[in-house]
Amino acid sequence: MNRKKLLLIGWDAADWKIIGSLLKSGHMPALKSLIDRGVYGNMSTLNPPYSPMLWSTVATGKTPDKHGVLGFVEVMPDMSGVRSVTTxxxxxxxxxxxxxNQGFTSNVVGWWPSYPAEPINGVVVSDKFQKVSADPKKQTPIEPSTIHPQNMKDELKDLRMFPFEITKEHILPFFPLANKIDQEKDKGLKSFSKIMASNVSVHNAVTKLLRTTDWDFTAVYYDLIDHFCHSYMKFHPPKLDGITSELFEIYKDAIYGAYRFQDMMLARKLELIDADTTVIVMSDHGFESGYKRILNMPSVQAAPALEHRQFGxxxxxxxxxxxxxxxxxxxxVDIAPTILHHFGLAIGKDMDGKVLSEIYKDRITPTFVDSWDKLKGDFGEIEKEEGSSVLSDSEAMQQLIELGYIDSLDEDKEKAIFKTQSDLKHNLARVYLGQRNFIEAKKILNDLMNEDKLEEKGPVLMDLISLSIKSNEFLDAKRYLEDLKKSKTKVRYNLFFPESDILLGLGQPLKALNILESQKSKRNSGELWFRIGRLHYGLRNYDQSKEAFSRAIEIEPDKAQYHRGLAExxxxxxxxxxxxxHSLTSIELVKNFPSAHYILGRSLEKLGDIENARLAFQTAVRIKSDISEKAKRAIENIEDKRNISLKLSNKTTNKFIENQIVIVSGLPRSGTSLMMQMLESGGLDILTDNKREADISNPKGYYEFEPVMSIHKDNSWLATAKSKTVKVVAPLLKYLDPKYRYKVIFMKRDINEVIQSQRKMVGKNIDTVPLKLFNAFHNQLESIDIWKDTExxxxxxxxxxxxxxxxxxxxIKQVENFVGINLDKSQMITRVDKSLYRNKPQQSSVD
Structure with missing residues (x-):
């Protein structure tokens, strides 16, 4: 029986945008051979996209808050200093x-981080192996704990390549015009020498182990593409403004060269394995190669990661x-569970990922164990150090500094330690933010804001703004934004996006739109046009929305949300x-995109393709998201064969639905309280707390329920409203949870009457109707009519x-038919008091 061997190859920052053109031109034949006989797709990254955190997630199947690797550096256990992150x-x-632990043999080469090497069955060549000095007089020795087992040191030591060994034969295939480089001013070849030597060392080690050892699992990590991108992507075509023509000609082919060389190394590894070996090639994130490239990095932690793209x-x-x-x-998070499943092992229930069952021809149900971390036994682990016995890694630290991932270390040890601790806390907050764990994220961010020794608080404020927007705390977001504007931050932030989001959240969409419109002449980004499109859509300016979404797609055609926006x-x-x-294009780009499946279903339903519409809605439900509740209702509508005509003002089946929630709504002063009184007398169960007492404007009571006023923040109370009746003012209807069925009785009253009643209530002249208010109410009624048809x-x-x-x-008969319940009509009539109808239409001026 053949062993189920698996080779995992990590290419940091590899991106389909670059690979696609190289595949078409035949310049990555090894990768193409794998795709032709296997599967391929996007690999979603995590936030923040910092490589040591991400590759530790690949290795463990857990998010960084669980596995503990939170950055590029760590504080030594005895607080004696700072060093490159370790095992x-x-x-x-x-x-x-x-x-x-389960008796398999593994080889691990160059993984980040893997130093000190763990004593597992097999060989570990840690990430310290390839970190060497560029100085020919300083041939960095292989330190203890770099390789396990120790006796492999002599076999592997001569496989390391040093930067000073790089010759013109290595350089010219990447840079044919290298002779034009002024090496006193331009450090491009120095960077190349370090990157090339490091990755060749890794490749030499892994190919040696593939040839000479008996193994079940081999994992190898290359940083070649990532480091090439950070060094040379700014020279990649198309030429950016600010890059001279001379430098562009010298370095423009560097990125393609890196990918082609990476493919050559892949070809060699494939030669060394048999046909029964499963191969996985993956990256932790992508890399921006278009207009989002950054020439001048801002002074924020790990700034180069700003060019990392969401998908690898x-x-x-x-x-x-x-x-x-x-x-x-x-x-x-799915890679580790899939590897365990490949070897027939159980998946830890505390892992955040799942088995990628969709890659297999035949799906096998995985088994589970509570946690591999809690099991006792020999797992080939190192003893966690208590002192500073692990030597500081100056070469690794210097490389991180040169790449811009960390700042030069402060000579003040305490200051360096404090900054590192603060950065790690901030990274953890960003992990929580990505998980939408706003409570834990906010705790950490507030602690950092209260830390007097933290000099640069701009990034913390930016995350607090983002957190507040995501949790609909727009007043808090506005306060943080004002604090950021007043701060002495050295970083120049683009604040128009968050400022627009805050204005929208505060109910000022036109101001939000104006903020974005003011940026069109300054920048031509897909994200800007997408946001403009969303705002026009919300304002029902559908022609302008179509134009904006189309512009966004012209700039970035591979963004699924842009196509979804245009489809809507x-x-x-x-x-x-x-x-x-456009729904199908969106789904092609991101298959598990529930809102795209939903709008596809709605569009197919309108075209009469009921069966495929049902399939689209079912897919949206299966993905399990907020949109899935809408899709469930849509499926029910199809199955009930409801024929709801858009020509009708009303939308009803006139039948009772179990657990239905009856909503009474309307513009202010439109008779909602009267309807609530009538329904109560008719026998419906009313949800009210009577906290707002009756007054001269509403002598028989308001029938309000206080939690309604904060429904935009928390709508969980709707569970208590099932089979009851509650009043919800018109602007808040959009916050109803789509998991429930609603019967909305919307009170319609002449807008002039509504305004006059309101003005009388607050003691203003009822003979004058504000034009802005009139238009606002008119638009509100239009939006409700559209809303009801989309829900x-x-x-x-x-x-x-x-x-x-x-x-x-x-x-009353109309209402009884609508709710589907027999009502006490005679009692309902008694609640109608014509004397309260005091603001009838009358001639008024408009200002």
């Missing part, structure tokens, strides 16, 4: 520890793997065929206030 920071067991690459081939098929929904706009414009096209869980009827007062019997 000591990792709190969770890696796949090779688990495989060791994933390719897998081997026995049992599907062939030449694209797969979706892949994440870094085209739906509102009743161009259902085009809406289907499959909502039915709505309009009840005219004047008709209700003049002829209550007819209106």
């Amino acid at each position: 000591n920071s990792r709190k969770s067991r890696a796949v090779w520890n688990i495989l060791h 690459i994933f390719v897998a081939a081997g026995p049992g793997i599907k062939k030449n098929e694209k797969v979706f929904g892949l994440g870094l 706009t085209l739906f509102m414009l009743k161009d259902y065929e085009s809406a289907v096209d 499959p869980g909502v039915e709505l009827i309009y009840v005219d206030y004047k008709s209700l007062v003049d002829s209550p019997e007819e209106a």
